[in-house]
Amino acid sequence: MKRNVLIIGAGGxxxxxxxxxxxxxxxxxxxxIASRSVGKCEAIIxxxxxxxxxxxxxxxxxxxxxxxxxxxxxxxxxxxxSRIVINVGSxxxxxxxxxxxxxxxxxxxxxxIHEDPAKICETPPWYGNYEWLRRDRCKAAGVTAILGxxxxxxxxxxxxxxxxxxxxxxxxxxxxxxNAGSHGRYFATNFDPEINFREFxxxxxxxxxxxxxxxxxxxxxxxxxxPVVGEQKAYxxxxxxxxxxxxxxxxxxxxFWMGFGDHYxxxxxxLKNLGLLSERPVRTAEGQEVIPxxxxxxxxxxxxxxxxxxxxxxxxxxxARGMKDGVETEILLYNIADHKEAYEEVGSQGISYTAGxxxxxxxxxxxxxxxxxxxxxxxxxxxxxxxxxxxNTMGLPSRIRDGNGDRSxxx
Numbered sequence: 001m002k003r004n005v006l007i008i009g010a011g012g013x014x015x016x017x018x019x020x021x022x023x024x025x026x027x028x029x030x031x032x033i034a035s036r037s038v039g040k041c042e043a044i045i046x047x048x049x050x051x052x053x054x055x056x057x058x059x060x061x062x063x064x065x066x067x068x069x070x071x072x073x074x075x076x077x078x079x080x081x082s083r084i085v086i087n088v089g090s091x092x093x094x095x096x097x098x099x100x101x102x103x104x105x106x107x108x109x110x111x112x113i114h115e116d117p118a119k120i121c122e123t124p125p126w127y128g129n130y131e132w133l134r135r136d137r138c139k140a141a142g143v144t145a146i147l148g149x150x151x152x153x154x155x156x157x158x159x160x161x162x163x164x165x166x167x168x169x170x171x172x173x174x175x176x177x178x179n180a181g182s183h184g185r186y187f188a189t190n191f192d193p194e195i196n197f198r199e200f201x202x203x204x205x206x207x208x209x210x211x212x213x214x215x216x217x218x219x220x221x222x223x224x225x226x227p228v229v230g231e232q233k234a235y236x237x238x239x240x241x242x243x244x245x246x247x248x249x250x251x252x253x254x255x256f257w258m259g260f261g262d263h264y265x266x267x268x269x270x271l272k273n274l275g276l277l278s279e280r281p282v283r284t285a286e287g288q289e290v291i292p293x294x295x296x297x298x299x300x301x302x303x304x305x306x307x308x309x310x311x312x313x314x315x316x317x318x319x320a321r322g323m324k325d326g327v328e329t330e331i332l333l334y335n336i337a338d339h340k341e342a343y344e345e346v347g348s349q350g351i352s353y354t355a356g357x358x359x360x361x362x363x364x365x366x367x368x369x370x371x372x373x374x375x376x377x378x379x380x381x382x383x384x385x386x387x388x389x390x391x392n393t394m395g396l397p398s399r400i401r402d403g404n405g406d407r408s409x410x411x
Contacts, residue, residue: 002029003107003367006082008067008097009033009089010040012191012304012348013111013150016356017086018044019346020394022053022060027364030059032080035089038064047347067093073100082106084366086359091115091195095130102134102141107366109359111150113240115195120279121202124212125243131376138376145376149362151335151354152177152256153241155391156318158384159333159398160245162409163320166331166402170252170322173245178259180229181312181339181350185301187267190351193297197277200268204238207246207254218265222257227401228336229315234259244378252322271296303352310339310349332401333409345395354396361390385411 005028007017014033021031033041041062048060065076067089077085077100087097087110094114101108114130116122122129131147138145148154156175164170179190189196204215220236239256246254271277276292283289317334335354342353365371370386379387388398389411398409 001367001369002027003083003363004029004081005031005084005086005363006077006080006106007031007033008035008065008073008085008087008093010035010037010044011088012307012352013088013356015044015047015304016342016346016348016352017088017360018048018060019051019053020357020360021086021363022048023055024360024364025058025060026055028084028367030061030080032059032061032063032076032082034063034065034067034076036064036066038062051346053346068096070096070099070103073097074103077101077104077106084363085109086363087111088356088359090192092117098131098134098145101145102137102143105141105143107144107146107363107372109146109149109362111148111154111355111359112195113148113153113243115198117279120198121205121238124205125247126240127243127247127378135376139374142374143376144366144372144374146362146366146371146382147376147378148240148244149359149379150356151358151396152239152316153244154358154379155335155354155396155398156316157241157245157379158382158387159318160249160320161380161382161384162333162388163318163322163331164249167320167322167324167329170249170320172253172255172321173249174319175239175241175256176224176226176234176315176317176319177257178224178226178229178232178234178315179312179351180232180259181310181314183306183349184309185306187264188301188306189303190306190349191303191355193300193303194293197268197271197293197296199238201272201277202238204236205242206236206238206256207242209253210250218260224257226315226317227334227399227406228313232259232315245380248380304348307339307343307347307349307352310343313338314350314354316354329403334399334401335396336399337396357394357396358387358391361387361394364390
């Protein structure tokens, strides 16, 4: 059943979502994309048509909207008759967009946890501060809201659910995110610098020994030996999926690890120590008030601009350890993505590609009824089989490495 889709946002991930929705518009229906800048939306649509991405002739329209204005978003949902909203705007707009979906009955999808611009690294579990407080209202309204349906969070959560079915008992879940690619710039972030830096300036939370543990960023590191990318240093990092997976697997240790090179760490440390990552306003000698973090964001490359020269691969995986038939067992479920291949297909780099394909797969599953559950859920609460099988055909194939070797994962 065609549902019509509204995409919120016009960054690198939104570009991937737009291309992938176009490739499946025969199953999704009319497409719409909205952000503060209608020009950015129009440029994305032009790119879709330049690639010949539309599966069949149909509607793809651009709109201007302030996504912080819930009433304006609701009005746009009604005007476009959209029944699925894919929110890939800033994490600051999650609650206003979700409220619009609850009001209109449209299904809601996002790829990252909500953030309050005035707060950094709130008390865990992070979903409990905003999203989960609206569970009952989604259920009462019959609204499907799938939280964190990017790659991490998202696909890695689905893999954790798969591992849950393969082991008799799970002792630990480690999400490992490695970008072994190179963008060729002196320093840049792969997505919105403001969101990126906020993620790494707060407390690092992990779930271990049945309780929340806290560390500093870059305090705990580990070398992981992974397929294709080989040995890579990654650091314990606070991240969305830890806060939902730990709620499901209370007896398991749940951690998130992200790879960083020495150069990134050095530049980040200097910026932080100088106070340039602060969100508190300062006044210049000329009397002008500025926010240091926004100044840093303004001088760094736009993440979308990195795509044309990006090379190399990413490896993102879920490592689950536990017991199977009385034997200690380790399972690695993972994907390898290529930056150049992503750019050739949709004009975005691999980080955006991995984040943008999964919500479109979820939208397709909602449209056909498989994942249209009429309530708020995290990805690990859903049947992972149809999702993984669909991703296998959409450019993000899953693989598994365990005692039986390394092979494709399919259901």
